[in-house]
Amino acid sequence: MLSLLSSNFYSFDVTMLSVVFCLTVFMKVVSPRSAATANEFLLEFNRRGPIERNKLELASWTYVGNVSSKEAILSLKTASWKYNRFLEEASNNASKFIGLQDVSEDIQRQIKFIRLSWTQKDASKRQRLDDIKLKMQAIYRTTRVYDPQTNRNMSLSPGLMNILSTPPNGFESLKRAWIGWRDAVGPKILPLFGEYVALANQGRAQDNNFSDYGAFLRGLYEVKNLRELRKTLWKDVQPLYKELHAYVRNQLSYHYPHSKGNFAIPANLLGSMWAESWVGIYSVVKPYKDKPDINVTKSMSENNYTIQEMFRVTESFFQSLGFEKLPQKFLQRSMIKKPGGRDVECHASAWDMFLEIQGSEKDVRIHQCTEVTQDWLVTTHREMAHVYYFLSFWDQPFMYRDSANPGFYDAVGDMMSLFASSPGHLVKMGLLKDYVEDEDTEINALMKLALDSIAFLPFGYQMDRWRWGVFQSKIKPSRYNTEWWKLTSRYQGIESPIKLRENDFDPGLKYLMADDKTYVRSFISTVLQFQFHKAACKAADFKGPLHQCSIYGSTAAGKKIRAMLQLGKRKPWPQALEILTNKRTMDVGPMKEYFWPLYLWLRKKRCSSKYSIGWSKNTGPNDDPCVEPTTLPDTEVGMTPPNTKATSKADAQYSRAAEKLTITVFAVLMCLNFQFNLVKSF
Numbered sequence: 001m002l003s004l005l006s007s008n009f010y011s012f013d014v015t016m017l018s019v020v021f022c023l024t025v026f027m028k029v030v031s032p033r034s035a036a037t038a039n040e041f042l043l044e045f046n047r048r049g050p051i052e053r054n055k056l057e058l059a060s061w062t063y064v065g066n067v068s069s070k071e072a073i074l075s076l077k078t079a080s081w082k083y084n085r086f087l088e089e090a091s092n093n094a095s096k097f098i099g100l101q102d103v104s105e106d107i108q109r110q111i112k113f114i115r116l117s118w119t120q121k122d123a124s125k126r127q128r129l130d131d132i133k134l135k136m137q138a139i140y141r142t143t144r145v146y147d148p149q150t151n152r153n154m155s156l157s158p159g160l161m162n163i164l165s166t167p168p169n170g171f172e173s174l175k176r177a178w179i180g181w182r183d184a185v186g187p188k189i190l191p192l193f194g195e196y197v198a199l200a201n202q203g204r205a206q207d208n209n210f211s212d213y214g215a216f217l218r219g220l221y222e223v224k225n226l227r228e229l230r231k232t233l234w235k236d237v238q239p240l241y242k243e244l245h246a247y248v249r250n251q252l253s254y255h256y257p258h259s260k261g262n263f264a265i266p267a268n269l270l271g272s273m274w275a276e277s278w279v280g281i282y283s284v285v286k287p288y289k290d291k292p293d294i295n296v297t298k299s300m301s302e303n304n305y306t307i308q309e310m311f312r313v314t315e316s317f318f319q320s321l322g323f324e325k326l327p328q329k330f331l332q333r334s335m336i337k338k339p340g341g342r343d344v345e346c347h348a349s350a351w352d353m354f355l356e357i358q359g360s361e362k363d364v365r366i367h368q369c370t371e372v373t374q375d376w377l378v379t380t381h382r383e384m385a386h387v388y389y390f391l392s393f394w395d396q397p398f399m400y401r402d403s404a405n406p407g408f409y410d411a412v413g414d415m416m417s418l419f420a421s422s423p424g425h426l427v428k429m430g431l432l433k434d435y436v437e438d439e440d441t442e443i444n445a446l447m448k449l450a451l452d453s454i455a456f457l458p459f460g461y462q463m464d465r466w467r468w469g470v471f472q473s474k475i476k477p478s479r480y481n482t483e484w485w486k487l488t489s490r491y492q493g494i495e496s497p498i499k500l501r502e503n504d505f506d507p508g509l510k511y512l513m514a515d516d517k518t519y520v521r522s523f524i525s526t527v528l529q530f531q532f533h534k535a536a537c538k539a540a541d542f543k544g545p546l547h548q549c550s551i552y553g554s555t556a557a558g559k560k561i562r563a564m565l566q567l568g569k570r571k572p573w574p575q576a577l578e579i580l581t582n583k584r585t586m587d588v589g590p591m592k593e594y595f596w597p598l599y600l601w602l603r604k605k606r607c608s609s610k611y612s613i614g615w616s617k618n619t620g621p622n623d624d625p626c627v628e629p630t631t632l633p634d635t636e637v638g639m640t641p642p643n644t645k646a647t648s649k650a651d652a653q654y655s656r657a658a659e660k661l662t663i664t665v666f667a668v669l670m671c672l673n674f675q676f677n678l679v680k681s682f
Contacts (some may be wrong), residue, residue, distance in 0.1 A: 020535065035103045036473050040396070041108055045090055049398030050354040054363075056083040057353045064337060064367060065343035071135065082132050087117040090401040105555075113399040118218070121207045129199040132192050133516055140511050141186050141345065145180040149173070156273065157180060157346075163240070163269045165280025171256055175497050178268035186505035193508050194477050197470055200516075205471075214468035217518050221405050223574050229586065230520060233527055234491075236462045236588050237454070239621060240595060243602040245493050246613040248278060250592075251285040262612040262619075264495035267488075274510050275494050276459035287447055287601070288440040294423055296431040297373045303431070307336050307370045313429055315379045319617040321551065321558025323388050327361045330387075338369035347511070348379050350386035352401070352411075352625055364390050374421075374527075381420035382413035393568030400568040404576035407524030412565065414529035415536065424550030437548070439597075446547060446598040453526050458491040460523035466507055467518075481506055527588055528577075534590035535581040536561060546594045600628065 029127050059079035063072040093115040097103075143159060144153035154160050163177040200213040210216040218226045249265050254268055271280020280283075300310075307330065315326055338346060348368035357363050364387045370376050389412055393401050403409035419425050426432035466484055469475040475483045481500055484507040488494050496506070508514065512522075534546055540554035551557040564580040574584035581587075592599070606613060607626040 028391055029657045035100065035107070038100060038103055038107055038111065041093060041097065042107065046085070046398045049090075049296035050401075053082055053398075054353055054355040055079050057182075057351060059363070060349065061367070064349075065339075066342045067345055069140070073138075077127075077130060077134070079672075081123075081127055084126055084130075085123075088121075090114050091117045109197070109570075110397055112400050116208055116213070117498060122203065125203055129196065129203060132196045132199070136189050136192050136196070136508075136513075137511075137515060140187060142343070143181075143188075144179075145184050147177075147180070147372070151595050161273065161280070164268070164273060171266075171269070171497075174268040181273055181561045182504055182506060182509060185509055187503050189508040189525070190477075190480075190503070190505040190661045193505065194512075196516075200259075201471055210474075212471040214464075214471035218468075218520070221407075221520070221524075226520065230461060230464075230523060233523075233586065233588055234457060237457060237527075237591065239448075240592065240599050241454055241458060242493075242613055242618075242621065243599060243606065244450055245615075247602050247605060248281070248285050248451075248609060250282070250609060250611040251492075255284065261617055264489050264493045264615045264617070266497040267494050268497045270455075274459070275488075275492065276456050276510070279453045282448050282451055282592050285447070285451070285530035287443050287605075291438075291440045291444055292423075293448070294432065294435075294441070295374050296377075296426055297375075299431045299433075300372055300374070300377070304439055305372050305634060307372060310370065310372065310377050310380050311336065311366075314377070314384050314420075317381065317425075317429075317552060318384060318388055318558075320553045320555075322555040323558060323562065324391065326384075326387070327364065328390060329357070329359075329361060330364060330366075333363065334365040335367045336370050344369070348383050350383045352390040354401070362394055364389060364573060378417050378420045384418045385413040385416040389486065389565050392562055396566075396568040396570060400570045402569040404564075404567065404569055404571075404573035405524070406518065406521040408573060408576065410522060410525035411532055412561075414525060415532040418529065418533050419536075419549070419551055422548065422550050424548060425552055428550060428552040432463070442547070443598060443601050446595055450595055450598055453529075453591075456495075456526060457523060460526065461490045461517040462487040463507065463510075463513075463519035467513075478502075488680065489615075490617040494620060527586055527591060529575075530591035530594050531581055531583075532561075536595070539580075545597070546590065547597075603628070 032299055032605060041065060048435060056079045057074075059076045061078045063069070066072050092112060094111045097111050098115065099108075100108070100111075109621045140156075144155055146152075147154050147159070147163075154163075160181055197213070205211065205213040205216040208216060210219065245265070248270075252265065252269055256266075265275075267275045269281070270278045271282075272278070283289075311331060315538045319325065335344070338344060345367070346369035349366070351365040351367060353363035353365065355363055366380075366383045366387060368376075368379065368383060370380065386409065389403065389409065390401075403412070423432055423435055427435055466475065468485055469483065470480070481502075481504045485500060488496075512519065530546075533549070536551050536554075536557045537546060537549040538555040539560045540549075540551040542549045542551070562578050564576050565580065567576045577586075603625040607624075613625075
């Protein structure tokens with residue numbers, strides 16, 4: 001009897017120990033990381049996120065309205081530090097939910113974005129990174145260059161830019177302005193940039209399990225083949241760029257002997273400080289100089305246009321597409337005119353303040369130094385498109401209140417710029433009367449646009465190629481400038497007008513570099529704007545050449561555009577792209593179709609004038625320009641299907657977490673099975 005009791009007590013003890021062990025394992029796996037807990041976390045994050053972001057946006061708004069204010073700079077630093085603390089806390093909490101199997105894809109997607117928030121574990125280094133960015137931006141905004149001809153100090157814009165874009169100025173005058181900016185800015189930014197690279201690599205990249213900051217930035221596009229995607233897009237549009245380059249070089253040669261032959265073009269001759277846009281020399285290379293350009297600035301003046309009226313007619317265009325009215329106090333909260341008495345940031349920008357005022361009115365704004373001109377009317381269309389993007393995805397969860405990928409944001413605005421500058425649009429606005437289009441005027445307009453968009457593509461391509469090489473330590477600080485000009489010569493066919501100097505830092509002279517922005521964003525947006533444009537024209541049932549398209553009044557086009565915008569970042573960008581274009585792939589075909597008349601004209605011009613094409617680092621093509629091509633074939637580039645290799649350490653962590661969870665659950669089940677069999681045996 002005693003033996004039997006001992007045996008039963010033993011079986012009871014073993015059974016209870018087994019049950020306790022199994023329940024302990026089970027609770028550790030499920031309880032703190034359940035779907036319900038993840039939902040609670042997201043509810044709180046989506047409540048607090050807009051509140052915390054609003055504080056940062058308000059501080060940023062105050063700063064750009066008075067960039068010389070020490071108080072504004074200090075407030076922005078404080079707000080940035082607090083917001084980063086919020087993201088750091090959220091990122092750490094989100095990490096607890098990695099690998100959950102019983103939650104929706106939507107929850108997993110939000111958790112992923114929160115975990116990869118731009119944070120840095122070391123608070124002092126994070127603050128230092130923010131300080132460096134502000135210093136680089138301040139150098140860019142406040143630097144003045146002495147001009148001996150006018151005996152005054154000049155800002156970059158409009159001062160130095162006016163010299164570069166008022167051709168045909170003398171070669172030495174252009175070179176003096178070009179060198180002056182580099183001497184004043186480059187040596188100041190160079191040491192800051194080196195520290196910025198180290199901190200960005202360590203904090204934003206390695207703290208988030210990416211090999212370097214370039215890999216982190218590429219990860220924002222959610223494609224595994226971003227490098228190949230860019231390469232293919234650039235390769236496919238290169239024939240058009242080369243024809244444009246050859247024509248521009250030939251036209252410049254009539255004024256500057258430095259631009260003859262089949263050599264690279266000196267960078268100071270192309271109308272801007274960086275040669276990323278050549279529209280500043282349009283008057284020099286204009287195909288038909290006797291033809292007046294389409295410019296409604298005079299008509300705007302005759303119609304007594306005010307800045308407020310420019311915003312009103314722009315809003316009426318969006319309403320004609322079916323978009324909602326802007327918030328009642330939108331203009332009151334915006335800065336639409338340059339104020340006197342203080343230094344402000346005049347670069348046009350749209351602002352999402354993330355909260356509603358008095359519980360009902362969405363706070364969105366525009367910040368720009370508007371003037372009553374056609375260029376500013378087009379800019380107003382672009383920035384208002386961004387505002388409508390904000391309003392469209394307003395109700396999405398906090399991490400989805402963003403464009404489908406960074407390039408979508410600019411592409412949406414630039415698409416609306418294309419429509420705003422089209423003759424059909426200006427006619428419907430009542431600003432262009434008695435307009436009759438002819439081929440010469442058409443070629444002039446296409447040339448002006450190509451000098452901006454097509455000329456930009458190799459610049460955007462090489463800029464990030466250079467940056468990614470820097471972040472990977474493939475380009476050393478001592479080689480920054482040398483490697484930059486090697487890429488510039490190879491892809492743009494442009495060269496420095498002076499001998500390269502050790503302390504120069506030419507790639508750091510562009511504002512977006514100081515502002516920590518990527519150029520793959522601008523490169524992709526340049527392609528997408530034409531793809532969006534064609535899709536909207538098709539939805540509006542427009543018949544005719546793409547460059548003549550207007551969608552004014554088409555609610556059908558507006559409905560498709562709005563549906564894409566409303567998605568925000570909820571789904572990977574190919575799904576957003578499909579809503580408007582019925583394709584999940586990027587396509588340079590619409591861009592080539594848009595510029596097809598210009599491409600044919602450029603080839604005919606090369607045939608008749610017999611000037612060379614290509615340059616020493618990029619020769620050809622060797623085809624006969626006198627033979628008219630039949631087509632520029634479409635090339636579509638999509639996402640590479642997921643493969644078995646993780647593209648980053650972050651992906652690897654996800655895989656390991658899922659594997660660990662699977663093993664743990666399996667262990668729990670085996671443990672329970674063992675306990676059940678143990679009971680049976682007694």
